[in-house]
Every structure is written in C-alpha cells, then in structure tokens.
Amino acid sequence: MSAAEAPGGSAAGLMDRIYRHQRHIYDASRKFYLLGRDQLIDGLQPPPGATVLEIGCGTGRNLIRIARRYPSCACCGLDVSSAMLATARAAVARAELDDRIQLAEADATGFDPQALFGLQGFDRIVISYALSMIPPWQGVVAEALRRLTMGGSLHIVDFGDQSGLPASFKAVLLRWLALFHVTPREDLPGTVRALAEAAGADCRIGAPYRGYAMHAVVGRRGA
Template sequence: TVLELGCGTGRNIILAARRYPDARFYGLDISAEMLETAGKAIDREGLSGRVVLARGDATDFDARALFGVERFDRVFVSYSLSMIPGWEKTVSAALAALSPNGSLHIVDFGQQEGLPGWFRALLRGWLKKFHVTPRESLREVLESESRRTGASFRFRTLYRGYAWLAVIKITS
C-alpha cells in the first residue's frame, strides 16, 4: 500500500502505479480542483481500480476514515512540502501512517546551493509566483523526526542543490 501526500494532478501517483502494478495507491490533496484533474487522469490511464483519491489536509488526516486503511508500506511526498503551511506536521503525520518496516520518501526543492547565483535568484522568483517556498530546515526536521522515531535516515542533494531527496525507514 502506497500513500501520496499532496498528490495534486496525479502525475506522480500514475507513474508509480504503472511501475508497481501489484500495489494499491492512495492519494491525498487539499484541493478539490487538483483531485478532479487527478481523477480524470487516473480514469484515462485505466487505474481507477488501484488508485483511490481523497480530499484532506496532509498535516492532519485520518487514513482509516478517508481510505479504510490505517497504515501504509510507503508514503511519498513529491514537491509539495514546499507548498504546505505547517509542513513539519505533514512529516509527523506521514511517519505516523507508516506500517512497521515502512518508509517515507520525500523529494522537494533544495536550496540550489550549487547553482549560479543569477539562476538561483531567477528560480526562486519563479517558484514564489506559485506559492512555493523551498524549506531550508527540511534536512534538520527530517533528521530530528528520524531520531524521535528510531528510524534510519538517508539524505541526498540532487542536481547541484536544485532538489533534495530523503528516505526515512521505520525499523521495528
């Protein structure tokens, strides 16, 4: 079972469902418009039987009430923490929704530390137009949550800091 928090238009959940045909997928988003778009895309791809969507807040959700599932083998968050107010609560909620031996996978905008200054400024300006704020403290928050839960933690910088990739694995 796989949950995507902030599933938006469904692009990533569709890619994941195609890649892992034996898994069941669940997508959560706060935007009814995004979910409508995602639902249509999922129908077009013939994945309605394996992908369930629900409207909810990624910082505070009840998976059992929304999906009839209490815990997930994987939870992923792809480029949406940078758009969620109180995003730290999303990390805690995601970890609480994991099954024993489950893992949380996060990719989001990094600090662009290896990019030329002019490009970084241009990119930041463009992201701001879409209410995207790269989370400077993402690594520290994830490390702290990993320690709190006794989970393992891996972190990688991608594309000269354009993005950050993190995996937190619950070990039971």
C-alpha cells in the first residue's frame, strides 16, 4: 500500500490503526468475501526458479500459498503497514518458509527491488485486493509494470463493479467496505488496459462471480 498522504496522516499510519487489532482475525474473516485469490495463485504458473512479488502482502496469506504451490520460486512481499508485516513475518516463520519468503516495508507507488530484495525485477507480480485501499492506485499498477522482467506478468484481483448482482447487494457491500477505507475502483479495467497498452504489454481482463470481482493478467512481451 502507498505511503502517500491520507486524511488524518500517512497511509502507513492509517493502515496500522485499522489493522493493529484486525490483523489477528483478518484471514479468518476475509476468506468469505475476498473471492478469486486462490484462482489467481493457480493461474500464476511461473517457470522454475522464478521470482514472485506480492504488492500489499498483508498477513502473508497469499505468499505462503504461492511458496507452497510453487516450491522452486523465490517469493517477496511488500506492504506499507508495519503491523501487517509483523503478522506476516510470524506467519512465514510458523510455516517454516523464512528461507523462501522475503518481506519489506515500502511504498507501492515507488520502490527499489534491488535495495529491498537484491533483485532487478520479478517474473510474476501479484496485487490482491490492495488497489481498492490505495488512493494513488494507478501509480501502483504503473510501478508494477515497470518492475516486471521481460516475459513476466502482473496478476490483479480486486472488487469489480458487481454489474451482474442485485443493486441492493452492491449498496450493502459498499457501505460495509467503507468502514475499512476500501473503495472499489470501477475504472480499474479501463485503466489497466490503458497502462498495459502504453507499456506495450498484453492484457486479459475477466469479471468472475457475476462481476463481484475483477481479474486482470498483464503480460510483458519477451525480447
């Protein structure tokens, strides 16, 4: 998540305040409505020895699944919340994956892979339900595309426009999400397409669960 200024202080401080206590029950509660995360992980299909980065890694839930699903890959995660990273580090240690997963506190709109992880870029980058919490989210997508290796791909899942669901459902969902400073980005598909085109990358976008979620894969063409 981004360290850009948010009402009442930095985004880092805001996220720490929101999740200082919630982080302990985050995974148990979010599994019911953060849909499509495991399908995204199944679709990564990184080559042997690939590097994988999750932006906005939160509790480390996805990174642990990725590391187990693709045991030859090196996994990295960054988040702006020190509270969330504390939970992630404990989870990674319990999973005995300290040697496979590196974590760092950083601003998603501008980070240095070499300084953080000793890497020039990543073969796969994952952003799972994080863009809806980052005000300058367009900059996060642009930065992720910059950090892909040649032939690498960016995988995004987040809230969609709920176009196939009853209007009453959408209204209740938006009120609920607002309690956690979450704002679905209805222009996310168009923005991702435009950024992909500008980067000379291929783009596939879907709207699973009747539009509840948006899933995008942006592939950087090889040399």
